[in-house]
Amino acid sequence: MNRPSFGHRLGHTAxxxxxxSPLSALAELRTVSSPWLDVAYDSAQxxxxxxxxxxxxxxxVTSCSGVPLVCMFTGGGPLDLQIRPSGDGAxxxxxxxxxxxxxxxxxxxxxxxxxxxxxxxxSTASFSTTSAFTVPDGAQITTGKGLASLTVLxxxxxxxxxxxxxxxxxxxxxxxxxxGPPDNGFWLTAPGASGSWQLSVQQxxxxxxxxxxxxxxxxASVDCMSAVRxxxxxxxxxxxxxxxxxxxxxxxxxxxPASAALLATGLLGLLGAQRxxxxxxxxxxxx
Numbered sequence: 479m480n481r482p483s484f485g486h487r488l489g490h491t492a493x494x495x496x497x498x499s500p501l502s503a504l505a506e507l508r509t510v511s512s513p514w515l516d517v518a519y520d521s522a523q524x525x526x527x528x529x530x531x532x533x534x535x536x537x538x539v540t541s542c543s544g545v546p547l548v549c550m551f552t553g554g555g556p557l558d559l560q561i562r563p564s565g566d567g568a569x570x571x572x573x574x575x576x577x578x579x580x581x582x583x584x585x586x587x588x589x590x591x592x593x594x595x596x597x598x599x600x601s602t603a604s605f606s607t608t609s610a611f612t613v614p615d616g617a618q619i620t621t622g623k624g625l626a627s628l629t630v631l632x633x634x635x636x637x638x639x640x641x642x643x644x645x646x647x648x649x650x651x652x653x654x655x656x657x658g659p660p661d662n663g664f665w666l667t668a669p670g671a672s673g674s675w676q677l678s679v680q681q682x683x684x685x686x687x688x689x690x691x692x693x694x695x696x697x698a699s700v701d702c703m704s705a706v707r708x709x710x711x712x713x714x715x716x717x718x719x720x721x722x723x724x725x726x727x728x729x730x731x732x733x734x735p736a737s738a739a740l741l742a743t744g745l746l747g748l749l750g751a752q753r754x755x756x757x758x759x760x761x762x763x764x765x
Contacts, residue, residue, distance in 0.1 A: 510559070513584045514598045514671075515719065517559055518577040530562045537596075538723050542589050549588040551723065557598055559717040568712055570609075570627075570681035576717075582672040585726075592725050599720045600668040600675060604658025605630055606716045609683055611646040611653055612709040617688035619700070620645050624686035624710055628655045633676035634667025645686045646708030658718075685710040 506521040510533040517533060524531065536555035542548065561571070583597040611624055623643040630638050640655045658665070669675050685708035692702040 512557065514557055514581055514596065514721070515559075516579040516581070517717075518579070520575055523572065523574050524561065528564055528568065530564055532558075532560045534558065535596075535721055537586075538594060540588060540594070547590040549590045549592060549725075551594055551725070554596070554721060554723040556721055557719040559719075561715040563712065569710065570683040570712055571679060571715060572681065574679040574681075576677045576679065578675040578677065580669055580672050580675070587728060588725075592727050595724050595726050597671045597722045597724075599722060600670070600673075601665050602659045603665060603668065603717060603719045604656060605679070606657075606718065607655045607681065607712060608714045609653045609655075609710065609712050610651045611644050611685060612651050612711075613646045613648045614688055614690065614706040614708055616690045617646075617706065617708070618691055619689040619703070620686055621689055621705065622687035624708065625682060625684040626653050626655060626710075627680070627682040628657060629680040630657050631678040631680070632665055632667050636665060636667060638662050646688070646710075652713075679715075681712065681715075683710040683712060 507518055508521045508524075508526075509516055509518045510531055511517075512533045512535065514535070515533065519531075535557045536553065538551035538554035540549055540551045542550075578600070580598055580600060583595050586594045586596070588594065605628070607628055609626055611626075623645050626640075626642040626644055628640045638657045640657055642653060642655065644653045667675075687705060687707055689700060689703040690706050691697070692704065694702060697703070
């Protein structure tokens with residue numbers, strides 16, 4: 479099985495030109511959102527009736543105890559843009575243009591006066607696909623391997639590619655591919671926790687070729703066997719953005735001396751006015 483490798487940019491000139499076009503110009507623009515990231519895509523490339531798209535992260539589990547109260551957290555997973563076919567499976571994604579807009583660190587206050595600050599790390603984002611290559615009924619002989627090609631083009635010129643040639647199998651029909659750190663290096667043009675990033679994903683799936691026995695009892699040669707291609711379907715696509723989680727104190731601002739003096743003067747004035755109103759409201763006989 480071939481390892482993913484850096485693609486040759488000259489071999490992807492046409493794909494790069496497609497990725498360079500502004501996504502905002504597309505007529506069928508859709509957006510999925512999370513607190514950390516908005517992802518815009520062309521619904522003509524991902525029709526709502528054929529694909530399910532989700533975006534989210536498994537947040538840390540928090541627990542607070544003790545006197546004074548102290549909160550801690552455990553767990554916390556990556557931000558995951560997941561694309562799955564609505565039915566039993568679909569051919570490759572074809573061409574998918576994405577515009578990622580990161581919103582910066584997000585803060586989740588805790589009960590002890592601290593907060594969990596979560597930050598996305600786009601430069602370590604990776605891509606993963608799972609596809610199925612299913613054996614045709616009655617297949618006996620494999621005459622040609624299949625194709626599973628995954629290419630990701632970044633707005634700054636990076637091009638990562640994985641090309642595999644799987645053969646359909648009834649024992650292990652699943653084929654996975656991975657692009658991104660740590661195997662393929664880091665995305666040098668990715669923004670920080672804030673900023674936009676344009677990507678183009680290209681996926682192609684072609685089933686392997688097989689020969690099926692003939693129904694003719696007189697058949698004594700492969701010449702009378704029929705050729706059939708295996709199924710090749712994308713089951714799941716994931717864009718994974720690692721997240722960092724840290725605990726930070728939330729400190730209430732301390733007033734400056736001049737502000738504190740002005741506040742005290744105002745409070746004394748209000749107290750004096752309240753006393754004068756109370757004295758004026760007392761019955762005259764009691765004075």
